[in-house]
Amino acid sequence: MPRYETVIGLEVHVELKTRTKIFCDSTTEFGGEPNTHVCPICLGLPGTLPVINKKVVEYAIRAALALNCNIAEFTKFDRKNYFYPDMPKNYQISQHDLPIATHGYLEIDTQKGPKKIGISRLHMEEDSGKLVHQGTITTTPFSLVDYNRAGVPLIEIVSAPDLSSPEEACQYVEKLRTIILYTGVSDCKMEEGSLRCDANISVRPVGTGRLGTNTEIKNLNSLKALRRSLHFETERQIEVLRAGGRIVQETRTWDEGKGETLPLRSKEQAHDYRCLPEPDLVPLLIDRQWVEDIRGSLPELPEQRRQRYIKDYSLPEYDAAILTNTKELADYFERCVRAYSHPKAVGNWILGEFNRLLNLHGIEIAACKVTPQNLVSLLRLIDQGTISGKIAKVVFAEMFTSGQAAEAIVKKKGLVQISDRHAMVPVVEKVLAGNPGAVADYKAGKGRALGFLVGQVMKATQGQANPELVNKLLKERL
Amino acid sequence: MQLFLLTAHEIHELLIKKEISAEELNKAIYARIEAVDDRIQAYITRTAGKALDQARAVDKQISNGEKVTPLAGIPIAIKDNICTDGIKTTAGSKILSNYTPPYSATVVKKLEAAGATIAGKVNLDEFAMGSSNENSAFFATRNPWDTSRVPGGSSGGSAAAVAAGAAVCSLGSDTGGSIRQPASFCGVVGMKPTYGAVSRYGLIAYASSLDQIGPFARDVTDCALMLNAICGHDPLDSTSAKQRAMDYTSFLKDDVRGLKLGVPEEYMVEGIDPDVRDLVIKAMEKLESLGAVVEYTTLPHTDYALPTYYLIAQAEASSNLARYDGVRYGVRTEGTGDVMDMFMKTRSEGFGAEVKRRILLGTYALAAANYDHYYLKALKVRTLIKEDFVQAFKRYDLLLSPVSPTTAFPIGEKMDDPLQMYLSDICTISVNLAGMPGLSIPCGFVGGLPVGLQLIGRPFDEGTLLRTAYTFEQNTDYHKQYPDL
Ligand SMILES: [Zn+2]
Numbered sequence: 005m006p007r008y009e010t011v012i013g014l015e016v017h018v019e020l021k022t023r024t025k026i027f028c029d030s031t032t033e034f035g036g037e038p039n040t041h042v043c044p045i046c047l048g049l050p051g052t053l054p055v056i057n058k059k060v061v062e063y064a065i066r067a068a069l070a071l072n073c074n075i076a077e078f079t080k081f082d083r084k085n086y087f088y089p090d091m092p093k094n095y096q097i098s099q100h101d102l103p104i105a106t107h108g109y110l111e112i113d114t115q116k117g118p119k120k121i122g123i124s125r126l127h128m129e130e131d132s133g134k135l136v137h138q139g140t141i142t143t144t145p146f147s148l149v150d151y152n153r154a155g156v157p158l159i160e161i162v163s164a165p166d167l168s169s170p171e172e173a174c175q176y177v178e179k180l181r182t183i184i185l186y187t188g189v190s191d192c193k194m195e196e197g198s199l200r201c202d203a204n205i206s207v208r209p210v211g212t213g214r215l216g217t218n219t220e221i222k223n224l225n226s227l228k229a230l231r232r233s234l235h236f237e238t239e240r241q242i243e244v245l246r247a248g249g250r251i252v253q254e255t256r257t258w259d260e261g262k263g264e265t266l267p268l269r270s271k272e273q274a275h276d277y278r279c280l281p282e283p284d285l286v287p288l289l290i291d292r293q294w295v296e297d298i299r300g301s302l303p304e305l306p307e308q309r310r311q312r313y314i315k316d317y318s319l320p321e322y323d324a325a326i327l328t329n330t331k332e333l334a335d336y337f338e339r340c341v342r343a344y345s346h347p348k349a350v351g352n353w354i355l356g357e358f359n360r361l362l363n364l365h366g367i368e369i370a371a372c373k374v375t376p377q378n379l380v381s382l383l384r385l386i387d388q389g390t391i392s393g394k395i396a397k398v399v400f401a402e403m404f405t406s407g408q409a410a411e412a413i414v415k416k417k418g419l420v421q422i423s424d425r426h427a428m429v430p431v432v433e434k435v436l437a438g439n440p441g442a443v444a445d446y447k448a449g450k451g452r453a454l455g456f457l458v459g460q461v462m463k464a465t466q467g468q469a470n471p472e473l474v475n476k477l478l479k480e481r482l
Numbered sequence: 483m484q485l486f487l488l489t490a491h492e493i494h495e496l497l498i499k500k501e502i503s504a505e506e507l508n509k510a511i512y513a514r515i516e517a518v519d520d521r522i523q524a525y526i527t528r529t530a531g532k533a534l535d536q537a538r539a540v541d542k543q544i545s546n547g548e549k550v551t552p553l554a555g556i557p558i559a560i561k562d563n564i565c566t567d568g569i570k571t572t573a574g575s576k577i578l579s580n581y582t583p584p585y586s587a588t589v590v591k592k593l594e595a596a597g598a599t600i601a602g603k604v605n606l607d608e609f610a611m612g613s614s615n616e617n618s619a620f621f622a623t624r625n626p627w628d629t630s631r632v633p634g635g636s637s638g639g640s641a642a643a644v645a646a647g648a649a650v651c652s653l654g655s656d657t658g659g660s661i662r663q664p665a666s667f668c669g670v671v672g673m674k675p676t677y678g679a680v681s682r683y684g685l686i687a688y689a690s691s692l693d694q695i696g697p698f699a700r701d702v703t704d705c706a707l708m709l710n711a712i713c714g715h716d717p718l719d720s721t722s723a724k725q726r727a728m729d730y731t732s733f734l735k736d737d738v739r740g741l742k743l744g745v746p747e748e749y750m751v752e753g754i755d756p757d758v759r760d761l762v763i764k765a766m767e768k769l770e771s772l773g774a775v776v777e778y779t780t781l782p783h784t785d786y787a788l789p790t791y792y793l794i795a796q797a798e799a800s801s802n803l804a805r806y807d808g809v810r811y812g813v814r815t816e817g818t819g820d821v822m823d824m825f826m827k828t829r830s831e832g833f834g835a836e837v838k839r840r841i842l843l844g845t846y847a848l849a850a851a852n853y854d855h856y857y858l859k860a861l862k863v864r865t866l867i868k869e870d871f872v873q874a875f876k877r878y879d880l881l882l883s884p885v886s887p888t889t890a891f892p893i894g895e896k897m898d899d900p901l902q903m904y905l906s907d908i909c910t911i912s913v914n915l916a917g918m919p920g921l922s923i924p925c926g927f928v929g930g931l932p933v934g935l936q937l938i939g940r941p942f943d944e945g946t947l948l949r950t951a952y953t954f955e956q957n958t959d960y961h962k963q964y965p966d967l
Contacts, residue, residue: 044585048805050578051565051587051684055720085801085848089821094804147821149809278848280857283690283798285720 006209008242011216012173012234013165013205016180017158018190019131019198020063026130026157027054027097034196038136038150046155048092053284056081060128060157061288063189064104065298067159068126070187070305071180073108075295080287081128084277089147090133092154100279103127104290110183111307112175113325121176122164131156159189165204165215170234174227177201182306186331194226201230206251207241216241217251221265223258233258237265309334317347326355332369339376344383353379357397361404373407374400382410390414391421394467423470425477428461431469432477435460446482454478485510486647487964490704493650494552497544504537504544504555508599511557515601515648518967523623524633524643525602526562527570533557533599540597552707554597559649561640562603563610564695565684566590573686574606574618574636577806577813577832587684588719589653589695589712596711601649604639608834609803610660610688612636613906616897617836624893625667626965627931631890634664637698641668644698646967651708652698657688658791659885659910661696662922666885666934669924669960671705671951672698676941677917678723681716687802689795690721692914701961702923702952706730709944725942733945736956739773741946744878748784749909754887758933761926762884765935765954769882772953779878781870784912786863788904791911793847793860800844806832839900868916871938879946881938883909885922889931909936919944923951924960932960 025032028045045052065075082100108123133151137144161180167173181192181199192199206218221237224230241251255274256265304312306328313324328334333354340350358379362369382400385391391399391414402413414420422428435457436443445453454475461474485493485507496502512530519525540555560566563573565583567590572578590600607617615623615638623638625631626646633642637654641664644652654661656674665672673696680695687693697708709730716722745766750759770776808814808828809821815831817823833841847856874881886906896903913920918941922934935954939947955961 044583047810049583049585049811050571050573050581050686050805051563051583052585053683053719053721055718083801085804087804087807087822087825089807089809089825092805092810094807095801276850278801278845278850279853280797280801280848283721284687 008207008245009210010168010170010234010238011165011206011208011218012167012170012203014163014167014173014176015202015204016161016163016177017200018067018161018184018192020060020157020159020189021191021198022057022059022063022157024057024059025155026057026060026128027155030155032156036152038148038152041152042154046092047151054097054282056285056288057157061104061290062298063157064126064128064159065290065295066187066302067161067184067189068105068108069295069299070183070302071105071108071110071123071126071161073105073123073126075105075290076102077290077292078102078287079104079290081282081285082279083282084279086275086277088132089149090135090154092133092151096130096132097282097285098129098160099127102287104288110176110179112172112179114172114175119166119172121166121172124162124164126159126161129158129160130154131158170231170238173203173234174231177227177230182329186303186305188303197225200225203230203234205234205237205241207238207245217253219251219253219265220255221258222255222268229258229260232263233265236263240265303331306331306334313347317341317351319347319351323351323355327351330369336369336376340380343377344380346383349383350379353383357400361401365404372404374403378403378409385410385414389421389423389470392467392471395421398467420468421470422465422468423473425473428469428473428477431464432461432474432481435464436478436481443482454482484647486514488650489700490556490650490707491552493556494554497540497555498550500544504540504599505534507555508533508537508557508601511601511647511649514646518626518646519648521624521629521967522626522642522646522648523621524559524604524639524646524648526572526574526605526620526639528602529569529600530602532569533601536594536597536599540599543597551596551711553593553651553711556598556650557601558593558598559601559604559640559643559652560590561606561637561652561654563606563655563686563688564590564653565686566600566603569600569603571603571686572620573610574608574620575806575833575837576619577828578686578811579619579813581812583684585684587695588681588716590684592712592714593653598711601643604643604649604652606639607636608837609686609799610636610655610657610693611799611836611840613659613663613903614891614893614896615639615664616893617834619834622893625890625931626967627669628890631892631931632667634667634886634890636660636664637672638664640698641665641670641672644668644670644700645965647964650700651704653695653708653712654698655685655688655693655695656914656920657692657694657795658914659907661698662885662910662920662934662936663907665698665922666936667890667932669927669932669934669963669965670698670700671702671921671923671961672696672934673705673709673921673944673947674913674919675709675713675944676723676919677914678721679713679725679919679942679944681714681719681722683716683718687798689798690802691798692791692795694914702948702955703731703734705921705951706734706948723942728945730944730948733948734952735949736953737773738769738950738953741774741880741950742878743769743774743776743880743882743950744779744874745776745882746781746784746874747778748781749883750778753905753908754884755889755928757928758884758886758888761928761933762882762935765925766882768957769950769954772957774950776882777878779874779881781867781874781912783863783866783870787867787912787915788908790860790863790867791907791915792843792904793856794864794915796840796844797847797857797860798844800841800848803833803837803841808832836900864915867912871912871916871918875940879940880950883936883938885909885934885936889928889933913938917941919947921947921951923954925954925958926960927963
């Protein structure tokens with residue numbers, strides 16, 4: 005029986021966070037009462053005409069440059085015609101044969117090392133509205149339409165069929181998301197639909213050059229759904245082929261509840277979009293200087309940043325990767341490093357306690373009360389021996405919830421480390437007297453007993469004792 | 483003095499001399515509409531109340547000694563595919579028979595800013611698809627010169643209203659001849675400006691790459707005044723040209739000496755009524771006698787213009803008209819099944835036969851399997867047709883031709899033969915494909931019916947068209963004749 009390999013290509017839709025819609029002045033703000041973020045143009049009223057929002061073109065170019073694309077000198081819009089009530093004009097203004105950008109790539113990390121994933125094209129288009137059903141689409145007595153999202157700008161990013169596993173597909177989306185977030189053109193929130201994903205998938209016997217018949221999976225609104233659906237579809241296709249069957253080229257939808265992909269429409273039922281050049285918009289000639297200006301304004305991208313952290317800060321590869329995963333985290337890290345020249349220590353704190361508490365409380369870094377200056381002050385208190393590393397965690401937890409400075413908390417709670425020999429001796433002697441068993445063990449050569457005794461001293465001082473001093477005092481007396 | 487027979491510039495003189503008031507003028511036009519419109523049926527919606535308010539405001543300005551524009555107080559009829567805020571705009575279709583736009587087209591705003599009053603909304607072939615006004619979902623407008631005949635189309639209501647004195651000027655739209663042909667049939671001046679000269683924002687689209695709004699007037703001077711008001715770049719229309727504002731009346735000179743005029747042979751042969759051809763030849767001779775050089779020339783791809791036009795226009799139309807589905811506005815026919823059923827019932831009942839024919843043709847031409855053979859090929863031929871004009875304009879300042887092969891035909895004559903109807907656009911459609919300006923000016927009568935002479939100019943050279951038309955008008959008196967109503 006042949007072994008099969010999977011071939012996956014992704015189409016990712018990203019909502020651009022321009023202030024106004026792609027062809028009119030209506031706001032793109034999320035939410036709002038239904039049909040309040042609309043005007044005659046995005047409602048497609050008779051006689052209205054679209055006018056391209058220059059910011060949308062700029063953002064598309066920005067994203068495309070970050071994805072290493074070629075920017076077209078001549079690009080135009082087209083109409084994709086099909087009837088659906090969430091589309092005000094019953095056509096979508098999109099880009100068909102001359103997209104704004106082509107031939108890009110991004111790199112993902114695989115077990116075999118970095119892998120380049122091609123990006124065949126990136127184009128601009130308008131979003132549609134939203135149908136609101138009572139219950140499900142099949143049982144609802146009527147549906148309502150909300151056009152607030154109609155005309156919100158999107159870019160569609162189409163990958164080459166270069167992904168060979170569901171895991172690679174997820175990595176690609178995560179990497180894409182990180183890069184786009186860095187460029188600042190989108191929020192990329194999968195749960196709010198500002199990043200959406202469709203997948204094309206086929207399987208073929210290992211070693212064959214030709215692509216197998218593919219299916220398209222829609223409705224993938226989380227990375228989990230993407231991974232699960234691709235696994236399911238891989239297995240399903242292999243099973244069909246092994247049973248001597250043929251894959252039907254069709255569009256399938258992911259049913260999260262059932263955990264399976266289900267047929268939506270066959271190739272015969274596929275839309276014939278009857279594309280035509282949009283006669284209401286003139287083609288765009290993209291000025292090269294403008295492109296270069298946009299390129300110049302791009303921030304340092306995650307890949308470059310990661311390399312710099314490894315090289316300049318001598319961070320381990322893993323730490324550098326996680327710290328650069330989001331722009332916010334990396335910016336935070338750098339603000340700390342600018343005030344405190346031990347990048348490794350900063351990295352440890354951010355990847356340790358800091359991240360743990362962020363995750364625990366479900367807080368975005370932007371909303372975190374601990375400023376980089378405060379984190380640095382805390383690290384200095386440790387260096388100066390004012391508090392122990394252990395106490396620092398307690399102080400940090402307090403900083404995290406109250407937003408107070410480290411010094412203030414240490415002072416208020418009396419958490420200063422006890423390094424005074426005279427103050428410590430009575431405590432140490434009391435512990436030795438109270439634990440004759442451990443003392444005997446130590447003397448019998450069981451080194452571990454010392455750790456136990458140190459722990460007892462720390463406990464007695466609520467962790468404030470200087471651990472080095474405790475060690476020293478204990479050894480002197482044993 | 484019959485106010486309703488005066489031109490805008492004549493009326494303007496009377497207004498600023500305070501010999502008449504704008505209110506009187508508008509009342510006179512309304513009285514005229516009341517008197518003749520049951521026979522002509524140009525108006526779908528009359529807006530007397532609003533027009534009188536606008537007129538009184540103009541009178542106040544004049545009595546305050548303020549300067550008013552030449553169109554101030556002038557009642558203008560608007561083709562009913564041009565949106566008017568708060569005034570029903572039907573596009574001549576059942577599907578929009580209850581539709582009132584929440585905004586005005588840029589041209590309407592510009593006319594209102596110039597002080598013009600809106601006399602009402604006038605009839606057209608449904609969605610501007612037709613050459614006779616018989617495709618209106620409501621009624622067929624009549625030709626004021628012979629009410630058993632069509633006024634032409636699709637801007638038949640706009641032409642008939644001006645010819646009948648039921649408006650001083652009007653706005654129409656021209657996709658393949660829809661201003662020039664009815665102007666010819668009704669004996670008035672009608673102009674399709676260069677594509678991009680006038681904003682299309684608020685014009686209910688038929689074929690976006692061909693549609694252009696333009697004026698109807700009783701003489702060339704009024705035509706120039708209308709252009710002054712409506713031309714210019716509009717940020718709401720990406721296809722509107724970024725041209726400098728100009729005063730079109732500055733071209734009104736009685737002088738064609740030295741102008742080189744070409745007459746495309748293709749427009750003078752097959753299918754042209756000999757009487758019409760004779761009048762065009764007489765007009766050529768007239769202009770020659772006034773000092774112009776007139777020669778025959780050629781537009782070699784003319785034979786392909788009709789199929790090219792019908793493919794491009796219908797492809798765009800099939801997409802433009804997709805939005806009429808009963809969901810957001812207009813007339814809805816409830817289905818018994820799902821939303822697609824509602825779409826189909828709404829569109830089946832809402833659109834007339836000609837509109838459906840064109841949507842089907844356009845949908846077919848754009849289908850993936852046919853695109854290269856039809857639509858793409860048509861786009862290529864369009865380039866060739868445009869090139870014909872570019873070549874011709876290297877040698878000539880203007881081209882001359884008949885507007886229509888015939889005079890106004892009897893109502894009902896061509897309704898059963900769409901192809902025959904399409905052929906009546908043969909002299910005008912290439913001008914839209916090439917995006918050039920074209921103008922129709924009265925050049926005589928055949929059997930009591932007006933005949934129009936078509937002048938075609940270089941892009942954005944409306945000036946030479948106006949100058950030539952003005953000279954012709956100053957040396958003839960066809961524009962001074964009125965239908966007996
Ligand atoms: Zn809008």
